[in-house]
Amino acid sequence: MARYNHRDIEKKWQEIWETKETFKTSEDHSKPKFYALVEFPYPSGDGLHVGHPRPYTALDVVARKRRMEGYNVLFPMGWDAFGLPAENYAIQTKIHPSVVTERNVARFKEQMQSLGFSFDWSREVNTTDPNYFKWTQWIFLKLFEKGLAYKKEMPINWCPRCKIGLANEEVVDDGCERCGHAVETRVKNQWMLKITEYAERLINDLDTVDYIERVKIQQRNWIGRSEGADVIFKIKDTEESLTVFTTRPDTLFGATYMVISPEHPVLETLQDRIENVLAVKAYQEEARKKSEFERAELNHDKTGVKIDGLVAINPVNNEEITIWVSDYVLMSYGTGAIMAVPGHDQRDWEFAKTFGLPIIEVVSGGDVTEAAYTQTETGTMVNSGFLNDLDVDSAKEKITTWLREQGLGTPKINYKLRDWVFSRQRYWGEPIPLVHCETCGWVAIPEEELPLRLPEVVNYEPTDTGESPLAKIRDWVETTCPTCGGPAERETDTMPQWAGSSWYFLRYTDPHNDEALASKEHLDYWMPVDWYNGGMEHTTLHLLYSRFWHKFLYDIGVVPSPEPYQKRTSHGMILGENNEKMSKSRGNVVNPDDVVAEYGADTVRMYEMFIGDFEKSVPWSTDGVRGCKRFLDRVWKLKDSVKPGDTYTEALEAKIHQTIKKVSHDYESLKFNTAIAALMTLLNDVNQVGTINEAEMKTFLMLLNPVSPHLTEELWEKLGFEGMLNEQSWPSFDEEKTIAQTIAIGVQVNGKVRGDVTVNLDDSQDVAREKVMANENIQRAIAGKTIVKEIYVPGRIYNIVVK
RNA sequence: GCCGGGGUGGCGGAAUGGCAGACGCUACGGACUUAAAAUCCGUUGGGCUAAGCGCCCGUGAGGGUUCGAGUCCCUCCCCCGGCACCA
Numbered sequence: 001m002a003r004y005n006h007r008d009i010e011k012k013w014q015e016i017w018e019t020k021e022t023f024k025t026s027e028d029h030s031k032p033k034f035y036a037l038v039e040f041p042y043p044s045g046d047g048l049h050v051g052h053p054r055p056y057t058a059l060d061v062v063a064r065k066r067r068m069e070g071y072n073v074l075f076p077m078g079w080d081a082f083g084l085p086a087e088n089y090a091i092q093t094k095i096h097p098s099v100v101t102e103r104n105v106a107r108f109k110e111q112m113q114s115l116g117f118s119f120d121w122s123r124e125v126n127t128t129d130p131n132y133f134k135w136t137q138w139i140f141l142k143l144f145e146k147g148l149a150y151k152k153e154m155p156i157n158w159c160p161r162c163k164i165g166l167a168n169e170e171v172v173d174d175g176c177e178r179c180g181h182a183v184e185t186r187v188k189n190q191w192m193l194k195i196t197e198y199a200e201r202l203i204n205d206l207d208t209v210d211y212i213e214r215v216k217i218q219q220r221n222w223i224g225r226s227e228g229a230d231v232i233f234k235i236k237d238t239e240e241s242l243t244v245f246t247t248r249p250d251t252l253f254g255a256t257y258m259v260i261s262p263e264h265p266v267l268e269t270l271q272d273r274i275e276n277v278l279a280v281k282a283y284q285e286e287a288r289k290k291s292e293f294e295r296a297e298l299n300h301d302k303t304g305v306k307i308d309g310l311v312a313i314n315p316v317n318n319e320e321i322t323i324w325v326s327d328y329v330l331m332s333y334g335t336g337a338i339m340a341v342p343g344h345d346q347r348d349w350e351f352a353k354t355f356g357l358p359i360i361e362v363v364s365g366g367d368v369t370e371a372a373y374t375q376t377e378t379g380t381m382v383n384s385g386f387l388n389d390l391d392v393d394s395a396k397e398k399i400t401t402w403l404r405e406q407g408l409g410t411p412k413i414n415y416k417l418r419d420w421v422f423s424r425q426r427y428w429g430e431p432i433p434l435v436h437c438e439t440c441g442w443v444a445i446p447e448e449e450l451p452l453r454l455p456e457v458v459n460y461e462p463t464d465t466g467e468s469p470l471a472k473i474r475d476w477v478e479t480t481c482p483t484c485g486g487p488a489e490r491e492t493d494t495m496p497q498w499a500g501s502s503w504y505f506l507r508y509t510d511p512h513n514d515e516a517l518a519s520k521e522h523l524d525y526w527m528p529v530d531w532y533n534g535g536m537e538h539t540t541l542h543l544l545y546s547r548f549w550h551k552f553l554y555d556i557g558v559v560p561s562p563e564p565y566q567k568r569t570s571h572g573m574i575l576g577e578n579n580e581k582m583s584k585s586r587g588n589v590v591n592p593d594d595v596v597a598e599y600g601a602d603t604v605r606m607y608e609m610f611i612g613d614f615e616k617s618v619p620w621s622t623d624g625v626r627g628c629k630r631f632l633d634r635v636w637k638l639k640d641s642v643k644p645g646d647t648y649t650e651a652l653e654a655k656i657h658q659t660i661k662k663v664s665h666d667y668e669s670l671k672f673n674t675a676i677a678a679l680m681t682l683l684n685d686v687n688q689v690g691t692i693n694e695a696e697m698k699t700f701l702m703l704l705n706p707v708s709p710h711l712t713e714e715l716w717e718k719l720g721f722e723g724m725l726n727e728q729s730w731p732s733f734d735e736e737k738t739i740a741q742t743i744a745i746g747v748q749v750n751g752k753v754r755g756d757v758t759v760n761l762d763d764s765q766d767v768a769r770e771k772v773m774a775n776e777n778i779q780r781a782i783a784g785k786t787i788v789k790e791i792y793v794p795g796r797i798y799n800i801v802v803k
Numbered sequence: 804g805c806c807g808g809g810g811u812g813g814c815g816g817a818a819u820g821g822c823a824g825a826c827g828c829u830a831c832g833g834a835c836u837u838a839a840a841a842u843c844c845g846u847u848g849g850g851c852u853a854a855g856c857g858c859c860c861g862u863g864a865g866g867g868u869u870c871g872a873g874u875c876c877c878u879c880c881c882c883c884g885g886c887a888c889c890a
Binding site: 213214217218220221222224226228244245246247248259300302326327328329330332333334337338339340341345346347348350414415416536539540610611612613615616617618619621623624626627628630631633673674676677678679680681684744745746747748750751752753755756776777780788789790791793795796797798799800801 | 815885889
């Protein structure tokens with residue numbers, strides 16, 4: 001028989017699938033649905049590397065299995081095509097980003113198709129397509145309408161040499177990614193989205209979804225919910241007060257001074273009373289000049305200035321305490337002011353030591369003259385007036401009640417999560433569909449005018465002022481106000497790349513709809529996504545942003561579920577053969593095209609799944625690829641030894657049932673490597689037996705099909721089996737038949753293995769003992785000793801304890 | 804510093820508290836061949852060994868629980884990822 005020719009076979013089946021629309025998603029909404037989603041890529045100029053197919057293959061395996069299980073499967077692919085590389089390329093070459101994008105998309109698509117993924121290509125979406133971003137803009141307008149979009153002064157990263165605003169990921173070691181010049185901070189008025197309004201729901205609803213635990217934990221940490229109280233400290237001889245947020249109101253008696261952030265407004269409002277205004281202003285100026293990088297540096301030596309003329313009153317004991325200004329207090333969290341409890345807070349303790357401020361112990365257990373005592377989850381209150389001798393929990397309860405009664409404080413929850421900076425000073429993004437009118441302020445453009453397209457430009461260079469390149473296109477910028485008809489100017493900032501990816505999974509359900517982002521009928525049927533796999537690098541931002549948009553769309557009645565993704569899993573990275581991250585500069589990039597050409601798509605797919613633990617990073621190995629090719633060669637040869645037979649033979653029956661069970665389970669639980677190992681083991685067993693019959697071969701091909709679909713289809717056809725393999729029903733197993741009736745078990749003496757015996761599963765302990773005692777090695781091991789105890793676990797172990 | 808995840812052969816990695824190292828790779832030996840590649844067969848954690856069986860050691864380190872621990876508990880070390888003055 002002819003040898004395994006992967007080129008011809010793969011070409012043949014890819015054409016058949018395309019012609020027959022084999023993987024086209026059905027519009028039959030009476031069938032149970034399964035929506036499998038993988039993150040759509042940014043189509044870069046470099047094409048795919050072998051890391052890309054890992055998640056695609058994984059969910060392709062699941063999607064193919066689901067189809068065989070009778071589901072209507074939606075498994076789509078698209079392009080997250082706005083973004084910086086195409087724009088930077090345009091600046092250099094003057095080629096329009098859309099031209100480059102189109103070229104890159106074509107290449108990506110060809111590469112993906114050569115791997116035989118069962119995507120429904122008729123549902124392809126592209127975030128840069130006006131018919132797509134029309135709805136991105138529409139969602140933004142809804143957010144604006146509901147007051148969830150607002151403008152605010154926010155710092156951007158600015159490279160003075162390139163005269164360009166940089167995204168955080170373009171800042172490398174505090175310098176510009178392109179020229180290396182030090183990055184400065186510039187303040188710009190930017191569009192913000194109020195994701196913080198959804199913080200509580202974004203945390204709570206994690207309990208309703210099936211995400212791998214590390215993803216949930218990262219999301220919770222990112223949102224950073226903390227419970228505590230706002231407490232009011234009066235400022236002596238004024239009507240003003242300072243409100244602080246604290247998670248430990250029980251330590252109020254230990255608050256010996258206060259600290260406010262350099263940006264705190266009270267420095268303005270009470271300026272007249274401050275005796276050392278110059279020193280304070282100088283400190284504010286110093287803090288302002290520090291870059292984000294400097295403030296985030298590990299060097300946290302405490303600096304600060306005491307504010308002369310302002311004195312606060314500790315509400316629990318009416319003691320007068322000093323007020324300081326220091327940059328270790330952030331204006332962006334809580335109230336921008338803190339009560340300092342140096343006895344039990346590391347930062348406050350360092351500050352108190354630096355400036356010689358009093359330190360009081362209020363939770364017993366440590367020595368606060370030596371270090372802050374922070375093991376204060378439990379403990380007993382001391383030096384705390386009416387809280388003395390209470391444990392921490394009761395003290396918290398008592399003080400909270402007391403504060404409320406006195407009108408000095410209220411329970412409060414704070415989040416680390418900040419609102420989403422939604423503006424980019426860039427060309428290649430969705431235009432923000434708003435105009436600014438002198439009389440009416442910011443006004444939405446009418447929905448009928450969507451999509452608001454990007455103007456054609458010749459120069460993509462940003463302006464000297466940090467405005468988007470769009471600002472220079474005056475005939476685009478200048479427009480009329482939709483409300484009053486007067487002169488108005490368009491917003492020239494564009495949306496971040498996160499925008500288009502925050503809802504793309506909705507568009508797949510109904511990608512050609514002109515009336516809505518997707519019809520209610522399609523959304524009702526397909527949402528939520530049943531299984532979404534993506535990289536850990538998208539765990540915080542993309543996942544959170546898209547959950548936020550989805551909840552908003554749910555609130556305004558557009559989508560049927562409060563959460564977009566029912567299940568989320570994550571894959572590990574594929575490294576170069578040298579164990580380093582794959583990159584052009586390291587010269588270790590493996591191009592899937594080369595591997596497909598030499599070994600075939602089925603081999604590449606199999607190796608991608610066999611390479612190791614799906615959730616971990618792993619180096620690529622060309623030798624490993626060869627091993628998978630050898631396996632498929634052996635599978636190919638199997639066709640020559642297939643004998644007739646429509647039931648499993650006794651020799652293989654148990655093994656087949658075991659393999660169906662293991663493979664079915666492992667494909668569902670990200671253990672593709674062990675599923676393939678089980679198939680390899682089965683093949684080794686078949687080769688031991690010497691023959692395989694038709695029933696066994698069919699099952700084997702069905703189990704292998706999701707991983708290596710071309711070869712298995714070809715063999716199915718060659719062997720004259722009925723229909724197409726992808727139309728078969730997933731094989732089932734009989735639990736009872738997975739259990740072999742005779743089994744070799746280990747025999748231990750005092751926990752050490754001294755031999756093994758073959759027993760029947762239903763042997764009583766007496767029968768088993770007889771076999772054990774007949775074993776020479778065991779006899780030798782227990783000779784002259786007294787048997788104290790015998791443990792028999794059927795099918796597992798026989799352990800004899802001797803003295 | 805805090806929060807996760809890990810540490811098992813030469814390598815990638817397997818192991819519901821029950822024979823550690825499945826499966827694959829590499830390496831070595833053999834068959835086939837004029838020869839090589841490919842393929843097939845065998846060996847492949849370390850050590851001891853009378854070469855027969857067998858014995859000892861071994862899952863980052865040290866303790867513990869258990870008839871039995873890679874797996875559970877305690878202490879510690881190291882690596883990877885995320886966050887980082889968040890009150």
